[in-house]
Amino acid sequence: MVETSFYFKGIKELPREELFVQGHRACSGCGEAISVRILMKAIGPNCIVINPTGCLEVVSSPYPYTSWAVPWYHVAFENGGAVASGVEAALKALIRKGRLENKKIHVVVIAGDGGTADIGFQSLSGALERGHDLLYVCLDNEAYMNTGIQRSSSTPYGAWTTTSAVGKVSFGKPQWKKNMPAIVASHGIPYVATANPAYPLDLANKAKKAVEIEGSAYLHILTPCVPGWRIQSNLSMKVARLAVQTGIFPLYEIEDGEFRLTVEVAERKHVREYLKLQSRFAHLTEEEIEKIQKRVDKESEEIGLGPRVES
Amino acid sequence: MAKRIAIECAHAASLAAKLANVDVIAAYPITPQTHIVEKLSEYVANGELDAEYINVESEHSAMSACIGASAVGARCFTATAGQGLALMHEMLFIAAGNRLPIVMTVANRCLSPNLSIWGDQSDIMASRDCGWIMFFAENAQEIFDLVLQAFKIAEDERVLLPVAINFDGFYVTHVIESLEALDQEEVNKFLPPRKIPPHALHPDHPTTWGPIGLPDIQTELKKQHDEALRNSKNVIKEVWKEFGDLFGRYYEALELYRMEDAEIAILLMGGSCGTARVAVDKLREKNEKVGLIKLRLFRPFPSEELFEATKNVKVLAVIDKSISIGGVGGPLFTEVRAAFYDLEVRPKIIGFIAGLGGRDVKVEDFVNVAEKSKKVLAGEKIEKDFMFLQVRE
Numbered sequence: 001m002v003e004t005s006f007y008f009k010g011i012k013e014l015p016r017e018e019l020f021v022q023g024h025r026a027c028s029g030c031g032e033a034i035s036v037r038i039l040m041k042a043i044g045p046n047c048i049v050i051n052p053t054g055c056l057e058v059v060s061s062p063y064p065y066t067s068w069a070v071p072w073y074h075v076a077f078e079n080g081g082a083v084a085s086g087v088e089a090a091l092k093a094l095i096r097k098g099r100l101e102n103k104k105i106h107v108v109v110i111a112g113d114g115g116t117a118d119i120g121f122q123s124l125s126g127a128l129e130r131g132h133d134l135l136y137v138c139l140d141n142e143a144y145m146n147t148g149i150q151r152s153s154s155t156p157y158g159a160w161t162t163t164s165a166v167g168k169v170s171f172g173k174p175q176w177k178k179n180m181p182a183i184v185a186s187h188g189i190p191y192v193a194t195a196n197p198a199y200p201l202d203l204a205n206k207a208k209k210a211v212e213i214e215g216s217a218y219l220h221i222l223t224p225c226v227p228g229w230r231i232q233s234n235l236s237m238k239v240a241r242l243a244v245q246t247g248i249f250p251l252y253e254i255e256d257g258e259f260r261l262t263v264e265v266a267e268r269k270h271v272r273e274y275l276k277l278q279s280r281f282a283h284l285t286e287e288e289i290e291k292i293q294k295r296v297d298k299e300s301e302e303i304g305l306g307p308r309v310e311s
Numbered sequence: 312m313a314k315r316i317a318i319e320c321a322h323a324a325s326l327a328a329k330l331a332n333v334d335v336i337a338a339y340p341i342t343p344q345t346h347i348v349e350k351l352s353e354y355v356a357n358g359e360l361d362a363e364y365i366n367v368e369s370e371h372s373a374m375s376a377c378i379g380a381s382a383v384g385a386r387c388f389t390a391t392a393g394q395g396l397a398l399m400h401e402m403l404f405i406a407a408g409n410r411l412p413i414v415m416t417v418a419n420r421c422l423s424p425n426l427s428i429w430g431d432q433s434d435i436m437a438s439r440d441c442g443w444i445m446f447f448a449e450n451a452q453e454i455f456d457l458v459l460q461a462f463k464i465a466e467d468e469r470v471l472l473p474v475a476i477n478f479d480g481f482y483v484t485h486v487i488e489s490l491e492a493l494d495q496e497e498v499n500k501f502l503p504p505r506k507i508p509p510h511a512l513h514p515d516h517p518t519t520w521g522p523i524g525l526p527d528i529q530t531e532l533k534k535q536h537d538e539a540l541r542n543s544k545n546v547i548k549e550v551w552k553e554f555g556d557l558f559g560r561y562y563e564a565l566e567l568y569r570m571e572d573a574e575i576a577i578l579l580m581g582g583s584c585g586t587a588r589v590a591v592d593k594l595r596e597k598n599e600k601v602g603l604i605k606l607r608l609f610r611p612f613p614s615e616e617l618f619e620a621t622k623n624v625k626v627l628a629v630i631d632k633s634i635s636i637g638g639v640g641g642p643l644f645t646e647v648r649a650a651f652y653d654l655e656v657r658p659k660i661i662g663f664i665a666g667l668g669g670r671d672v673k674v675e676d677f678v679n680v681a682e683k684s685k686k687v688l689a690g691e692k693i694e695k696d697f698m699f700l701q702v703r704e
Contacts, residue, residue: 048512050379061522071512074521075378075405082372086335086379086387087512089363093334093385097361099507100384105514123375126368 029233031223230279393420429669573602
């Protein structure tokens with residue numbers, strides 16, 4: 001496996017300075033907290049972060065405490081794209097009119113999957129269509145975890161949540177996961193990528209590249225949720241890694257329309273390896289698991305991942 | 312030098328925003344506001360105004376973009392109406408609670424259903440508790456002056472609150488009127504560019520905005536907001552004085568018309584005040600002691616000024632261009648009544664609902680109001696303390 005290394009050649013090259021600092025209230029093993037720590041190191045201090053409502057906002061800002069060493073603004077749930085548009089426009093206008101010093105300030109939205117794929121979808125699409133110079137990061141923990149594990153359009157097929165309950169006549173969420181990176185890519189923005197905290201160097205390099213690129217960039221990070229996925233906290237990075245190794249969550253980037261896998265998977269593991277560590281899938285029958293496997297096989301072939309090998 | 316021009320009232324708002332040299336405009340079309348943002352687009356396209364013009368995809372995003380831009384320190388302007396204001400409802404509270412000096416014009420429009428693009432004040436009345444300073448304008452001159460004053464008031468560090476300037480859709484927005492326009496030099500003297508506040512979003516001085524507030528802090532926060540809005544009245548008065556001294560047009564929270572010896576006062580807001588004045592003149596010709604109180608400042612609510620203006624009034628007739636469905640009366644009526652409740656001597660206060668969904672409020676309607684008020688004055692019973700005018704039964 002080859003990780004992307006445009007900027008940082010090794011994990012030790014990441015700055016030591018913490019911009020998302022200790023003391024936040026995230027669960028141990030939280031995929032979001034780990035991702036954001038790496039993300040902020042890669043982006044650096046010259047930024048303004050817009051954080052729509054969600055776990056990250058709640059765990060990092062209980063007044064009067066803050067985990068943010070950079071300017072940070074939470075406005076509401078559904079408008080990360082629009083607030084960031086305003087921030088970017090203001091910086092442009094004030095710099096052009098000589099009221100702010102002329103230096104590049106990265107505008108970064110860090111939203112959850114609900115704030116991105118559901119309630120914030122329109123606002124995001126508007127910002128991308130207008131082409132504001134910003135980075136939009138979706139932390140995808142595949143449900144509304146902050147309100148207590150309700151399904152979103154980003155929840156995967158078959159997953160249990162409190163609003164896709166498992167019962168006598170239901171096996172969890174009956175729909176497939178919305179493919180947000182593909183939808184975002186269809187806006188024709190210069191940079192779209194997926195990332196995963198189990199591949200920190202890949203994540204850091206993509207984040208750095210995304211903020212350096214002129215125009216809109218989108219980074220979709222899969223972030224395991226210990227209570228929501230019903231996993232052990234010490235296994236969250238293992239689960240994250242298995243999402244890539246099984247082909248369920250491939251790591252790629254789309255730069256100016258060119259698709260490229262950034263983490264090759266020569267031999268894909270069976271999706272069962274990924275699903276069995278998570279109690280949200282515990283109810284799935286062999287039949288359902290095979291249905292998922294078939295879909296992953298098809299998608300993996302389309303993007304050039306290696307063949308599946310039985311374990 | 313100021314010069315007199317003919318201008319569509321909607322464009323008076325655009326011209327004022329241009330002269331205020333706004334930095335960021337968020338624009339989304341909605342009738343009857345659209346002419347305001349169309350004209351601003353022309354100004355930007357012609358290089359007459361150096362601003363970022365964001366074509367947002369909804370009014371919710373219009374206010375959200377203004378919130379983001381204002382937090383960075385930009386002077387921001389937007390305009391909306393009716394459903395658009397309803398859609399940005401949630402963001403109105405955040406703009407105010409985060410103490411962002413955004414200025415917005417609202418071309419007041421009826422709320423659906425039925426779909427009605429026509430004027431009434433039900434849009435802003437549904438958002439009256441959002442913590443903004445709110446003015447009601449009657450004509451092009453007032454719109455122009457209030458927009459300029461609004462930036463000065465909003466951005467004053469003793470205030471830091473957003474301001475909404477309301478005026479009736481169509482009856483005001485689409486009318487061409489005479490305007491004494493100020494030139495750029497005059498405006499610059501009154502309104503320099505916005506100073507970027509020390510707490511603005513910038514990596515040189517990181518700040519955390521909009522955190523989660525637990526129950527141990529929210530009450531204090533809301534109280535501070537309430538105090539800030541109440542205290543803004545002093546600054547509003549200061550700015551009105553300064554504006555008057557510079558340009559000769561003095562403004563007050565209330566504008567009184569033939570109120571000297573009035574026993575009956577008609578109280579209302581917005582464009583129908585002109586019609587009401589004609590009615591008052593007619594009634595005065597018949598020696599009826601009727602006067603008009605135009606409410607220009609709605610938030611903070613000018614209770615003291617209203618008490619003073621109605622010291623000798625026996626019947627106060629409040630006209631609402633909106634309805635509080637199932638409530639005790641129109642929103643303005645209810646508020647006025649509540650404000651007077653503790654006074655030992657107070658006028659009898661009656662309410663009328665008129666002009667919903669763009670129905671014209673005519674001279675006869677105000678005469679009708681005066682007739683009903685006279686009955687009350689004579690101690691006669693009327694059917695209800697608040698009633699609909701112009702309704703087919």
